[in-house]
Every structure is written in C-alpha cells, then in structure tokens.
Amino acid sequence: MPSADKIAALRGMRDVFSAEYARQRQVQERLERHLRLHGYQPIDLPILENTELYLRKSGEDIAARLYQFDYRSRRVALRPELTASILRAYVEHMQDEPLPLRIQYSGPVFRYEKPQQNRYRQFTLSGAELLGAKGPRADAEIINLACGGLERLGIRDYQLVIGHSDVLESFLQALGLRKQLVNFLLRNMENLRKRGIDAVIASLREIYPEFESATTATSASADGEHTQSQRLINLLREMTDDEAHQAITDFLHSLNIRIDANREQGEVVERLLQKIREDQQGPKLRVALEFMRRLGELAGEPTAALRQAQALAADFKLDGAALDALGRTLDCLAEYGDISGDIELDFGLNRGLHYYTGLIFELHCTLETGEAIQICGGGRYDNLVSILGGGEAMPALGFAYGIERLASVLETAKGAAPEAGTVCVIPVAEGDFASAFAAAKDLRARGITTEVSIEGRNLSRSLRQADRRGARLVIIIGEAERADQSALLRDMRSRQEQPILQAELAETVEELLSADG
RNA sequence: GUGGGCGUAGCUCAAUGGCAGAGCACCUGAUUGUGGUUCAGGCGGUUGAGGGUUCGAGCCCCUUCGUCCACCCCA
Numbered sequence A: 001m002p003s004a005d006k007i008a009a010l011r012g013m014r015d016v017f018s019a020e021y022a023r024q025r026q027v028q029e030r031l032e033r034h035l036r037l038h039g040y041q042p043i044d045l046p047i048l049e050n051t052e053l054y055l056r057k058s059g060e061d062i063a064a065r066l067y068q069f070d071y072r073s074r075r076v077a078l079r080p081e082l083t084a085s086i087l088r089a090y091v092e093h094m095q096d097e098p099l100p101l102r103i104q105y106s107g108p109v110f111r112y113e114k115p116q117q118n119r120y121r122q123f124t125l126s127g128a129e130l131l132g133a134k135g136p137r138a139d140a141e142i143i144n145l146a147c148g149g150l151e152r153l154g155i156r157d158y159q160l161v162i163g164h165s166d167v168l169e170s171f172l173q174a175l176g177l178r179k180q181l182v183n184f185l186l187r188n189m190e191n192l193r194k195r196g197i198d199a200v201i202a203s204l205r206e207i208y209p210e211f212e213s214a215t216t217a218t219s220a221s222a223d224g225e226h227t228q229s230q231r232l233i234n235l236l237r238e239m240t241d242d243e244a245h246q247a248i249t250d251f252l253h254s255l256n257i258r259i260d261a262n263r264e265q266g267e268v269v270e271r272l273l274q275k276i277r278e279d280q281q282g283p284k285l286r287v288a289l290e291f292m293r294r295l296g297e298l299a300g301e302p303t304a305a306l307r308q309a310q311a312l313a314a315d316f317k318l319d320g321a322a323l324d325a326l327g328r329t330l331d332c333l334a335e336y337g338d339i340s341g342d343i344e345l346d347f348g349l350n351r352g353l354h355y356y357t358g359l360i361f362e363l364h365c366t367l368e369t370g371e372a373i374q375i376c377g378g379g380r381y382d383n384l385v386s387i388l389g390g391g392e393a394m395p396a397l398g399f400a401y402g403i404e405r406l407a408s409v410l411e412t413a414k415g416a417a418p419e420a421g422t423v424c425v426i427p428v429a430e431g432d433f434a435s436a437f438a439a440a441k442d443l444r445a446r447g448i449t450t451e452v453s454i455e456g457r458n459l460s461r462s463l464r465q466a467d468r469r470g471a472r473l474v475i476i477i478g479e480a481e482r483a484d485q486s487a488l489l490r491d492m493r494s495r496q497e498q499p500i501l502q503a504e505l506a507e508t509v510e511e512l513l514s515a516d517g
Numbered sequence B: 001g002u003g004g005g006c007g008u009a010g011c012u013c014a015a016u017g018g019c020a021g022a023g024c025a026c027c028u029g030a031u032u033g034u035g036g037u038u039c040a041g042g043c044g045g046u047u048g049a050g051g052g053u054u055c056g057a058g059c060c061c062c063u064u065c066g067u068c069c070a071c072c073c074c075a
Helices: A018-037 A060-066 A085-092 A137-154 A165-175 A179-187 A190-194 A197-207 A207-213 A228-238 A242-254 A267-276 A281-296 A301-313 A323-337 A403-413 A429-445 A459-468 A501-517
Strands: A048-050 A067-069 A072-076 A101-112 A122-131 A157-165 A341-344 A358-365 A372-380 A396-402 A425-426 A450-452 A471-478 A486-491 A497-501
Touching: A018 A101, A018 A403, A048 A085, A085 A101, A085 A122, A085 A396, A085 A471, A122 A137, A122 A403, A137 A157, A137 A323, A137 A358, A137 A372, A137 A396, A157 A165, A157 A323, A165 A179, A165 A281, A165 A323, A165 A501, A179 A190, A179 A281, A190 A197, A190 A281, A197 A403, A207 A281, A228 A242, A242 A471, A281 A301, A301 A323, A301 A341, A323 A341, A358 A396, A372 A403, A396 A403, A425 A429, A425 A459, A429 A450, A429 A501, A459 A471, A471 A501, A486 A501, A497 A501
Parallel strands: A157 A341, A425 A450, A425 A471
Antiparallel strands: A048 A072, A067 A072, A101 A122, A122 A396, A157 A358, A358 A372, A372 A396, A471 A486, A486 A497
16 A cells, blocks of 8 residues: 655644653642642633734734634634633633632643744643732742642752842833833843843844934934924923824924825824934933843842842832832742742843733753753733723732643653553453453453453464553453353463453452552 | 754664665464563565766755754743
C-alpha cells in the first residue's frame, strides 16, 4: 500500500505520554486541592472566546500572538490566558455574589509564539483569582497561596520576585507624557535594563517615528520661542486634547479652509495636534528614562531595595503611596510564616499582560541544568472589570502556574513510572474470548487494571508480550479450562500457576494484588 | 523578526565525494499451551522536496519546506 505524506503535529503542539502525562495530572490535582483548601472554587470556562475580550487591554504583544480567526462572520480567538475569561464570566453571571470571591481554574491556553525549550504554543495554566479584595492583606494572601502551591508539590527551593507597576506608571503619567509613550516605556523597562537608554531610544524611533523630534538631544526651536506661531502652539498646549481639537477645527472652518477630501478631517487635525505636542515630550522623556534607569537598578533583598526606592522617590518628588503599600504587603506576607523560598523585590519587573495595576510577582525555579525558569506569574488588575464592561470597578488579583513547566521542575526530583497493565487475560483460541472478556469485566469492576490480549498469537508470544508490558498476573483461558469453567492464574514473578474457577477469579486476584501492597 | 543546528528504514541514529548501515520495533521459526534471555531468518529506503557541480552526491553549492535551539518575550 502506498503510504501518503506523514501528518505531523503542528509546530509548538506536543503529544504528552505516560510518565509525563501522569506527572502533569498529579501536579494539576494537587494544586487544585491546595487552592480548594483555601476556599478557591474551581470553575470551567470556554477555550474559544470573542477576540475583543483580549484586545481591550491585554497589550499588543498578546494581541499579536493570538490564535484568532473569523468563523461565520464572528471574530473568535483561542484563549491566551484565563483571567480575562474569569472576569468576563464574573461580569456576565457573578455580580451578585458576595465579595470577596475566590475562584480557581485550570486548562489549556494558546499563544502563537516561536516554540523552544519549555515553551509551547499550547500549554496549561492553573490559577486562582481573588475578586473584590483590595489592600496588602489581599495581595499577601495571593502571594502566599502561590508559594504554598509549590511547597505542596514539594518544591521548597524557589525564588519569589515582587514588583509594583504603579511606581513607574504613576511617575510617567505625572510627568505628562503621552499615553502612547507611557505604554512604550512601560514595555521597555527590561530592554533598558539590559541594553541601556540608547537602545530604548533607538527602538522608540523605529516603532514610533513621530517621536523623532522628542528623542533628539537638543531642541532646535529654542530661539523660536517668541514667534507668533510659537505663541499659538503654546496656547494649544495648555488645552486638553478635546479642547485643542475643537479649537483647530473651528479655526480652519472660520478661514473656510477645506481639507483634502481623501482624508478624514479629524485625522488631519489629530496629527497636527500630535506634532505640536511631541516637541515638548523631549525633556520629559529624558527625565523618564533617567528615572527608569535608576529604578531598574533597584532589585534585591526586600528591606534594602524598598529603602532605596523610597530615597529615589524623594529625589524625584514622587509620592510614596505605592511603596508604602508594598512594604505593608511584605509585612503581611511575613505573618503567614511559610515562605521557604528566596524573596526579592524588583522595581524593574513588568509583565507582558498590560492590565496589571499594582502588585506584580513571579515565581522562578532552577532546573537541573542550572537554568532558571519562570513557573508562575500574577498580580493585581483593579481596572480590568470596568474595561470589560462591568457595572463598577472592582479590585481583583490573581496568578497562574504553568503546569508543564512545573512538571518539568519535578521531573528531576521524582519520576514515578505510571502503572501499566496489572493483569493480562490471554484467551488461547477464538472460542475463549467471551470468557476472557467476562473475566476482565469482573476484575475492572473491582478497580483492577486489566488488559485482554487480542493479538491472537501463540501462547508463548502472548506471555512474552504480557511480561514486557509489565503484567503482574496473567490469566490463561483455553481448551483445557473451557470444560470446567476455570482459568489458569499465573503469577509472573514467582512463575507459579494455579487453576481457579472463573467465578472466583476476581476475588482471588484482588487478594493477591492487595498482598503486594 | 534576528542567529545557529538538524532532516537517512515505523522509531533513535551511523556512513574520508565511491556497494545506504546498525540498534530498537514488527513478522516467522527454534518452542502447534508457558514469559523478560538467546539463536536463525524476514519485512523494511526516490537519504524532506527541487535544481546545480561531478565520471560519481546522503555528503559540496543554490532554492524551498519542515523541525529543534538561542535572542526577544513569556507560563
């Protein structure tokens, strides 16, 4: 028979086999129990959602990695995470529940990224969300819960990294930077830390050429301060976006100027306005970058890092509310007294999902290769409910573990092989299958894993197969047994066998197996 | 998106430019009702695809597809 081209699994998708499968399930089950013991109720959510759910606030990089498509004129997407779905479900069905609400979930998610070691396009997230709770107590509960799950799995050697997105974001906003620019900077904290300010500016120019003038070191228009157009520009700068927009539109109208019909008038005005405002972004941008550089250096032991951050905040005349809250969270966390991993503060920490509004944290483990691997991420997202159309804003936070990664961390520690067929029933001839199936049924009813050999090989081969597949006991039913409704029960370890009435088979097998322990 | 590695039997992989091989798996027999071993044999290939160089290409060159890994980012 001519064989057609082989169909392989899609890139980034994985087949999970016996030992690894068992390990992943075990991890999932233990975590579910752990979270349940803390009052987090499991719920199940759709894998397919309206694409819009992920576009509202997840951030561009998530959007770019979405598996999304049109299906019968609807935009749908495979979920890249579950927090958005949880909140969607909350807004849709759970707004009358008493708060705080504790929920857990587990299931596959999809992200179209380049696959590599410990990174796949489909993977499993298990997580918890604490809805309707604010303040350091709630923050500490979630962190402690996330760490507790690791301990529950026997992982005591891990690193907890805590950050706070408000410290940087509120500073950038207070500076009066354009929103686009703020978002860009938030995304590039890591970049700045690794490659320096120049690299960030270069990348800014590449992505947003309209900020070109803001990124050049010297301002060319310094001596144009008193020209009439400059006065007009200064006036516009003092207005809000809406006011300025209206002013320009009215101005053009009053002069009876018509704008090229190919372009939306509003768009032209918008661009003009943007151009006018960029010029003043330069100095602010430099202050922002300097602040980021210094903030990014603050990482390490919590008390010291926090003190340095407070000093930095004072230097830049920043109110330290976020830092105080962080300090209280750390105090609350200490009260639990069961964090056995290393704790580190990192003010440069910033996560890919852009809906975080306060606390953010990650858990890392070390693989046997010595390589660090992130196995959990989470944080606070107080405005996500209102973004998703909830009646009123609600404080909320949560975290999620990457199950495959957790399992790979445990792989080194303990690799319990899954049990294969415990009992194998071998019918010798065609006429013996009915009896064999009946015997197997009895055994399974008692919870004993049983396979029936259906290959139709001779007895020698069948026994060999049963043995190689790890059978503990073999039941042979053939011509000799047929007459008196018996079966031959063979112990594969002791190589001893005894005839047993088929009616008594299940009970005898159960006794033998329980004697094994 | 950037940079590497690898595509050879069902699977894992060998093969200084010179007869395409091994292990595992599968099948048969030694053994027609007694297993992990052993032995004998068998099945199995357009060397990812297409083009080029050469007397000769699995090997060198170009193109393309697939895949793994690193950077980026993340779980």
